[in-house]
Amino acid sequence: MSLLEIKNLHAKVGEKEIIKDFSLTINAGEVHAIMGPNGSGKSTLSNIIAGHPAYTVTSGSIIFKGKDVLSMTPDERANSGIFLLFQYPTEIPGVSTAVFLKTALNAKYQFLKKEPLDAVGFMKRLNTRAKALNVSAEMLKRPVNVGFSGGEKKKMEVFQMAFLEPDFCILDEMDSGLDIDALRLLSAGVNVLREPNRSFLLITHYQRLLEYIEPDFIHIMVDGKIVESGDKSLALKLEEKGYECYK
Amino acid sequence: MSAINNLALMGFDGELSVRSLNEPVSISVPAGCSFEAHLLQFDGTIDLSVSLMGADAKCAVQAVYLAADETHSVLNLNIVHNAPKTFSEQKIKGVLTDRAHMDFKGIIRIPTESQKCEGAQNHRALLLSDKALVRATPELEIFADDVKCAHGSAIAALDEKQLFYLMSRGIDETQAYHLLVQAFIMDLTPEMWMPYIEQWMAEHV
Numbered sequence: 001m002s003l004l005e006i007k008n009l010h011a012k013v014g015e016k017e018i019i020k021d022f023s024l025t026i027n028a029g030e031v032h033a034i035m036g037p038n039g040s041g042k043s044t045l046s047n048i049i050a051g052h053p054a055y056t057v058t059s060g061s062i063i064f065k066g067k068d069v070l071s072m073t074p075d076e077r078a079n080s081g082i083f084l085l086f087q088y089p090t091e092i093p094g095v096s097t098a099v100f101l102k103t104a105l106n107a108k109y110q111f112l113k114k115e116p117l118d119a120v121g122f123m124k125r126l127n128t129r130a131k132a133l134n135v136s137a138e139m140l141k142r143p144v145n146v147g148f149s150g151g152e153k154k155k156m157e158v159f160q161m162a163f164l165e166p167d168f169c170i171l172d173e174m175d176s177g178l179d180i181d182a183l184r185l186l187s188a189g190v191n192v193l194r195e196p197n198r199s200f201l202l203i204t205h206y207q208r209l210l211e212y213i214e215p216d217f218i219h220i221m222v223d224g225k226i227v228e229s230g231d232k233s234l235a236l237k238l239e240e241k242g243y244e245c246y247k
Numbered sequence: 248m249s250a251i252n253n254l255a256l257m258g259f260d261g262e263l264s265v266r267s268l269n270e271p272v273s274i275s276v277p278a279g280c281s282f283e284a285h286l287l288q289f290d291g292t293i294d295l296s297v298s299l300m301g302a303d304a305k306c307a308v309q310a311v312y313l314a315a316d317e318t319h320s321v322l323n324l325n326i327v328h329n330a331p332k333t334f335s336e337q338k339i340k341g342v343l344t345d346r347a348h349m350d351f352k353g354i355i356r357i358p359t360e361s362q363k364c365e366g367a368q369n370h371r372a373l374l375l376s377d378k379a380l381v382r383a384t385p386e387l388e389i390f391a392d393d394v395k396c397a398h399g400s401a402i403a404a405l406d407e408k409q410l411f412y413l414m415s416r417g418i419d420e421t422q423a424y425h426l427l428v429q430a431f432i433m434d435l436t437p438e439m440w441m442p443y444i445e446q447w448m449a450e451h452v
């Protein structure tokens with residue numbers, strides 16, 4: 001059974017249709033990449049999968065682990081294993097990162113009917129993941145995303161992902177705004193999460209990210225749908241020719 | 248809601264004690280003294296007047312109101328700078344839900360002879376329901392010319408982006424609201440009042 005199946009999805013914001021007959025199937029363990037021009041609907045698609053209330057799905061379906069995603073609230077989707085790494089993470093003043101992550105993890109364990117981690121177990125998990133990604137204790141004390149640089153925000157997103165251990169990760173432009181060292185560090189952080197039953201959807205504008213995190217498939221998205229799919233070599237072709245031939 | 252259980256901690260130069268707010272409260276602050284008040288209002292009327300009587304008298308008021316159901320609450324803060332070189336600061340934050348109404352009136356009065364005074368007032372309210380209503384009326388009666396006075400008031404709904412971000416990490420809507428409401432009022436709430444606030448949130452948010 002596929003992990004995620006999107007079929008003939010149409011969605012709009014207000015009266016404007018943005019996703020136009022989008023279909024994609026992702027199996028467990030696969031890494032897919034979507035590339036596409038600005039405004040083609042990549043972030044919109046990501047947000048719809050995560051359950052953002054601004055978008056209305058007019059037809060089509062999204063099935064995750066055999067369940068209808070579109071009838072779930074955003075928190076149910078997350079607790080079922082969907083994680084969206086945001087292109088622009090939101091700042092939340094007054095809520096410390098540690099408290100936020102503890103609340104999120106407890107919610108997930110409760111959803112899965114598992115015993116919550118005790119304080120020691122939580123700190124251990126937090127510190128292990130933080131260390132691997134060079135996230136300092138001081139960063140964990142700060143309010144969620146507040147005052148972080150663009151690159152640091154992305155790092156915190158990857159850290160949250162590693163901490164929450166989702167089964168399906170959407171990375172919406174993880175690489176934008178990262179310096180070379182950070183790109184290497186975060187890509188390594190993603191690669192260690194690659195497992196036979198965890199899948200990824202990478203959204204990027206740059207072939208370079210795909211050298212660090214090698215995808216199994218690449219899809220070109222233009223004007224709300226996939227216009228071509230292929231293997232890694234598609235990114236190179238794109239680098240050369242751009243999107244002109246798809247328009 | 249049954250009995251009104253508004254809370255107040257106030258006193259001079261850091262010596263705070265619990266004080267009843269069932270009657271209007273009037274405080275005189277002598278020269279060189281600092282008066283401080285922390286209020287937590289759930290319902291009813293609170294009237295607090297503070298007169299700053301001599302040079303270097305200071306007053307800091309921090310008030311939080313949490314209004315739910317069909318309550319109609321009134322908060323009157325009245326600060327009078329009766330002497331030159333006196334200082335006041337009011338910080339007020341409120342959270343409203345259901346059909347609650349709030350009337351907040353904050354007066355800063357600086358008569359002509361009270362030069363070199365500073366007064367500040369900042370009010371922010373969070374509306375969790377579109378049926379809730381806040382009326383904020385700052386009254387600045389400033390007659391002296393060599394003074395500094397600042398005031399601001401902002402009334403807003405909960406930030407949808409923040410709500411979605413929390414939920415996208417698995418936190419349900421109710422808990423996300425609790426985190427955001429708590430974050431909003433945290434800086435004006437003494438630690439010992441957190442249980443009252445949590446109880447209010449559990450019942451109304």
Ligand SMILES: Nc1ncnc2c1ncn2[C@@H]1O[C@H](COP(=O)(O)OP(=O)(O)OP(=O)(O)O)[C@@H](O)[C@H]1O
Pocket residue numbers: 013018036037038039040041042043044045054087
């Ligand atoms: N909430 C919204 N309100 C109005 N228009 C929106 C909204 N969200 C997306 N759009 C519009 O939908 C289109 C697709 O936007 P989206 O952010 O999905 O593009 P993208 O492919 O992620 O682009 P980029 O590569 O620049 O990140 C754009 O024209 C955008 O302006």
Ligand SMILES: [Mg+2]
Pocket residue numbers: 042043044087172
């Ligand atoms: Mg985008």
